[in-house]
Amino acid sequence: MQTFFTIVILLLGFLITFQIAKASEYVAVLRGEEKSRKQTNKINAFMLLAFLVVGLIGVWYCNEELKGKVLDFPASDHGVDIDRMMWITLAITGIVFFITQIALFWFAFKYQESEKRKAYFYPHNNRLEVIWTVIPAIALTVLVGFGLYYWFRITGEAPKNSLVVEVTGSQFKWEYRYPGKDGVLGKKYYKQISEEKNNPLGQIWDDPANHDDVYVSGEPLHLVVNRPVKMVIGAKDVIHDVGLAHFRMKMDAVPGTPTTMWFTPKYTTRQMQELLDDPEFTYEISCDQMCGKGHYSMRGEIIVETQEEFDRWLASKKPKYFSVFPDKDPTPKADTTANKSVTAVSARMNSERME
Amino acid sequence: MGATDIHTGVATTHEVHHDEHHAHHHRETFITKYIFSQDHKTIGKQFLVTGIIWAIIGAFFSVMFRLQLAYPEQTFPILETVFGRWAKGGTIQPEFYYALVTMHGTVLVFFVLTAGLSGTFANLLIPLQVGARDMASPFLNMLSYWFFFMASVVMISSLFIQTGPASGGWTVYPPLSALGQASEGSKLGMDLWIASMSLFVVSSLLGGLNYITTILNMRTKGMSMTRLPLTIWALFFTAILGVLSFPVLLSGLILLLFDRNLGTSFYLSDIFVNGQILPNEGGSAILFQHLFWFLGHPEVYIIILPAMGMVSEVLAVNSRKPIFGYMAMLGSLFAITILAFVVWAHHMFVTGLNPLLGSIFVLLTLLIAVPSAIKVFNWLTTMWRGNIRFTPATLFAIGFVSLFISGGLTGIFLGNSTIDIHLHDTYFVVAHFHIVMGVSAMFGMFAGIYHWFPKMFGRYLNNTLGYIHFWVTLVGAYLIFWPMHYMGFAGVPRRYLDFRGWKSFNEFDDLNKMITIVSIIVFAVQLMFVFNFFYSIFKGRKVTKQNPWGATTLEWTTPIRPGHGNWEGEIPEVHRWAYDYGKDGREFIQQTEPISPNESKH
Numbered sequence: 001m002q003t004f005f006t007i008v009i010l011l012l013g014f015l016i017t018f019q020i021a022k023a024s025e026y027v028a029v030l031r032g033e034e035k036s037r038k039q040t041n042k043i044n045a046f047m048l049l050a051f052l053v054v055g056l057i058g059v060w061y062c063n064e065e066l067k068g069k070v071l072d073f074p075a076s077d078h079g080v081d082i083d084r085m086m087w088i089t090l091a092i093t094g095i096v097f098f099i100t101q102i103a104l105f106w107f108a109f110k111y112q113e114s115e116k117r118k119a120y121f122y123p124h125n126n127r128l129e130v131i132w133t134v135i136p137a138i139a140l141t142v143l144v145g146f147g148l149y150y151w152f153r154i155t156g157e158a159p160k161n162s163l164v165v166e167v168t169g170s171q172f173k174w175e176y177r178y179p180g181k182d183g184v185l186g187k188k189y190y191k192q193i194s195e196e197k198n199n200p201l202g203q204i205w206d207d208p209a210n211h212d213d214v215y216v217s218g219e220p221l222h223l224v225v226n227r228p229v230k231m232v233i234g235a236k237d238v239i240h241d242v243g244l245a246h247f248r249m250k251m252d253a254v255p256g257t258p259t260t261m262w263f264t265p266k267y268t269t270r271q272m273q274e275l276l277d278d279p280e281f282t283y284e285i286s287c288d289q290m291c292g293k294g295h296y297s298m299r300g301e302i303i304v305e306t307q308e309e310f311d312r313w314l315a316s317k318k319p320k321y322f323s324v325f326p327d328k329d330p331t332p333k334a335d336t337t338a339n340k341s342v343t344a345v346s347a348r349m350n351s352e353r354m355e
Numbered sequence: 356m357g358a359t360d361i362h363t364g365v366a367t368t369h370e371v372h373h374d375e376h377h378a379h380h381h382r383e384t385f386i387t388k389y390i391f392s393q394d395h396k397t398i399g400k401q402f403l404v405t406g407i408i409w410a411i412i413g414a415f416f417s418v419m420f421r422l423q424l425a426y427p428e429q430t431f432p433i434l435e436t437v438f439g440r441w442a443k444g445g446t447i448q449p450e451f452y453y454a455l456v457t458m459h460g461t462v463l464v465f466f467v468l469t470a471g472l473s474g475t476f477a478n479l480l481i482p483l484q485v486g487a488r489d490m491a492s493p494f495l496n497m498l499s500y501w502f503f504f505m506a507s508v509v510m511i512s513s514l515f516i517q518t519g520p521a522s523g524g525w526t527v528y529p530p531l532s533a534l535g536q537a538s539e540g541s542k543l544g545m546d547l548w549i550a551s552m553s554l555f556v557v558s559s560l561l562g563g564l565n566y567i568t569t570i571l572n573m574r575t576k577g578m579s580m581t582r583l584p585l586t587i588w589a590l591f592f593t594a595i596l597g598v599l600s601f602p603v604l605l606s607g608l609i610l611l612l613f614d615r616n617l618g619t620s621f622y623l624s625d626i627f628v629n630g631q632i633l634p635n636e637g638g639s640a641i642l643f644q645h646l647f648w649f650l651g652h653p654e655v656y657i658i659i660l661p662a663m664g665m666v667s668e669v670l671a672v673n674s675r676k677p678i679f680g681y682m683a684m685l686g687s688l689f690a691i692t693i694l695a696f697v698v699w700a701h702h703m704f705v706t707g708l709n710p711l712l713g714s715i716f717v718l719l720t721l722l723i724a725v726p727s728a729i730k731v732f733n734w735l736t737t738m739w740r741g742n743i744r745f746t747p748a749t750l751f752a753i754g755f756v757s758l759f760i761s762g763g764l765t766g767i768f769l770g771n772s773t774i775d776i777h778l779h780d781t782y783f784v785v786a787h788f789h790i791v792m793g794v795s796a797m798f799g800m801f802a803g804i805y806h807w808f809p810k811m812f813g814r815y816l817n818n819t820l821g822y823i824h825f826w827v828t829l830v831g832a833y834l835i836f837w838p839m840h841y842m843g844f845a846g847v848p849r850r851y852l853d854f855r856g857w858k859s860f861n862e863f864d865d866l867n868k869m870i871t872i873v874s875i876i877v878f879a880v881q882l883m884f885v886f887n888f889f890y891s892i893f894k895g896r897k898v899t900k901q902n903p904w905g906a907t908t909l910e911w912t913t914p915i916r917p918g919h920g921n922w923e924g925e926i927p928e929v930h931r932w933a934y935d936y937g938k939d940g941r942e943f944i945q946q947t948e949p950i951s952p953n954e955s956k957h
Contacts, residue, residue, distance in 0.1 A: 021819035119937035245846025256624025259707030
C-alpha cells in the first residue's frame, strides 16, 4: 500500500511539474524570448552562487558529522606512514579544491550575461599556461616523492625477526598456518587438499618442516604487539584480499600466485579497547576483492597480544600433523588418567569437529 | 541569420568528391531510412535512444541495490512479486545483489557512457563539424550501430536465464568469472556477457575507424586540423584510444572463454573450488587484470574525452568568448591520450606486483593529473570576463567542471600507491569513479544533448524541466557521493551488501539511508528528463533560427533539419578557427566567413 501511494504521489508530482514547465514555456514566448532569458539567467546565476555557499557549508557540515567515524588512529607502523601520506595529499588537494570551485562558481555569477558588458576576447596566454603547468607538476612531484618513499618502505623485505604466518582465503573463510619452532612453513600442493584426509591446506607430510606447523581456523589469528608479522598470503579458489582496515594494510590473495605483506602492530587488542573506550573492539579481516556471493560475510578476527600471551596460546595448539597421524604424537594427553587408545580416539574426534 | 557561404568558383577535388555524394539519389524505404539507415545523423540518434534506455535500466538496478544497503533488515514484498526467487522473502538475495551491481557497472560504463556518449556525438557531429556529407563509410557506420544493438540483445538475454547474469563485478576477474562452480553468475551468464562484449568491441572498432578516417580525410576546404573545434579533436583522440585498446580487452575475454570452456589454463592455477580439485596449472589470474585494465584505463578516458570536448564547445559558445588556450587544450588532450595507455596498473597496486613496477605506474598516473589540471584552468579562464548565458547546456557544462575537479582530485589519492593500499576496494574508490565518470561524464553528455537537441530534431527541449533536471541532479549527486569518501577512509569495503555482521563498518547506517533516499529522487528526475526528451522530439518548441545559439561552427550552417548530405548546395569553405566569439566587438563570426583585411590578428 505504501509503495502504491508513493508511486501515485511521485506521478502526480511529476505531472504538476510538467504542466508548470509547459506553461512557463508559453509565458516565455509571450513575454518575448530575450526578456525571459534575461530573467532565468539572473535566477540561475544567483542559484550558482547560492550553491557554492551552501555547498561549502555542506562540506564543512559533512566533515563535522563524519570525521569521528573514520577509524581514528592507525594501529600499525606502516599505517602511520599511510595516514601521514593521506593528510599531506588532503592538504594539497584541499587547497586546489577550494580555489578552483570558488573560482568556478564566482566567475559564473560575476560574469553572467549583462547588457553593460561585452565578453573580453582573450584567446590564449602562453605564460599562464606554463605557470599552471609547472605549479601542479611541482605539487605532484612532492606527492610522488613522499608516496614512493613510503611505498618502498612498506613493500620492502620484512625484518628478520618477523613472526611468519600463512593466511589462506577461500569461499568464504580464512585459514591460518604458523610455521612452528623451525620457523619454516612446510611445503604444500593444492592437489593434496582433502577434507576427508584432514588436510585442508594440502600440506605435504613428507616434508619435515610441516610436522610442527600449527593450523588455525574458525578462531582469531593471533599476532604479537610491536613485533613485525610477515603474512604469506594465498587463496584456494578465486581471488580474495586480506583487508586490515585498522592497520591500513591489504594484499590480494591469488590462487597460484603467493603474495606477502608485512607490518608491525602497535597496540594490543586490550589497549585498543581502552583507547577507543569500546570493550567490544576487535581487529577484523575483511575480504577486499570480490569473491562470490559470500564476499560480504568473509570475516576474520585478529587478536594482538604480548609475546608471552602469544607463546602460551600457540603452545596450547597441536600441530596439524599430529591430528592427521595421532600415533606420531609424542606428547601424552594432559589428562593422564585416560589411556592411550582413548586419547587417540578423542584426538581424531577433535580434528574432525574442526572441519 | 548566418548566411551559408556558397563557395562558387574553381572546382577542387574536395568539391567533386562531395558533388558525387550530393547527386546520389537512392530510393529510400522506411527500413533503409529509419532502421538500417546509413545517415550519420540517424545513426547518432539510434545510439542516443538505445543509450537512454540502457541508462534507465542501469540506474534502476542501482536503486534496487541501494534499497538493500539502506534497509538490510527490511523486506519489500513487491520485490518478490517482481523478481521471484531472486528476492525470496522480499529480501534481495546475495547472488541477485551481485548480479545487480555487475550489470549496473557493465551497462553504464560500456552501453551508456561509451556507446551512448561517443556513438551519439561522434556520429552526429563529426561530418557536420568537419564539413562532410557523411562518414567515410556509411555502411560500416550502420553496422557499428547494429552490432551495438546485437550486443544489447545478448546482454539483456543474460538477465532472464535460470542461473542469472554475470555477477563477479563489471571487472569480471577470473578465477571467479572463469569457474561456474564458484558462482551461479559465472555459468551461462558469463558466456553471454563475453559474447555481448565481443559484439560491443566490434561495434566500437567499426565506429572508431570511421571517425578517424572521416576526420583525417574528409574535412572541407580550409578546415585544417588546427581549425577543428575541440569537440572533434576530443572525438578523434577518443577513437584512437578505442581502436588501440578495445582489441586487448577482446583478447583477454577470448582467453577467458577458452579457460571457461576449453580446459585451458591462461588464468587458472592451483585451484580447489567447491570441493573439487581442478587440473589447471601454470596460469596467472593477474594476467587477466593486465589485459582488462589495458583497456579499462583508456576506457575511462574514452568516456571523459568527448565530454571534455563538448564542454569546451558549450562554455565557449555560451560565454561568448573563445575557449581559452586552444593549443594548450589540444596539447593536453594529446598528452592525456598518450598517458592513458601507460597507467593501467594503478588498478593493480595491491595484487602483489613488483614494487618497482608499481612505482613507475605511480609516477605516470600522477603525471596524467597535469594535463587534466591544465584543462580545468583553461575552462575557468574561458568563463572569466565572459558574458555567460545560462542555458541548461551551460549549467551542465559548469556542473561538469565542478564534478571533474572533485572527482579528479580524489584520483590523486588513489594514484599514490601508498595511500591506495588502504583505499583500494573501499567506498573511496566508489566515490571517486562515480563523481568523475558517473556524474561528471554524464553531465557532459547532458550538456551535449541539451545543446545539440535543436540540431538533431529541429525543436528545443523544455527549459524549465532542464533547469530542474540540472539542479536536482547536481545537488543530489554531491549528496550521494561526497560522504562516501569518509566511508572509504574508514576502510568500508565495496561490493558488500550487508554490514550487520561487522564491528568495524557499522557506523554508516544513517548515511546509507540518506544516500538511498536521495538516489531515488535523482533517479526520478532522470525519468523526468527522459520524458522531456521524447516529448520534445514531437511536441517541443520549434526551432525557427538556423543558428539558435549564435555559434561559429559548421553544423549551424546547415538547414534547421538537415537532410541526407547535410548541405543543400556546396559544402561551405572554412576560413578561420572555431572560436571567434567577441572578436572586434562582434558577437560571433562563423568559420565560413572569410578573413577581412582590417581584422585583428590573435
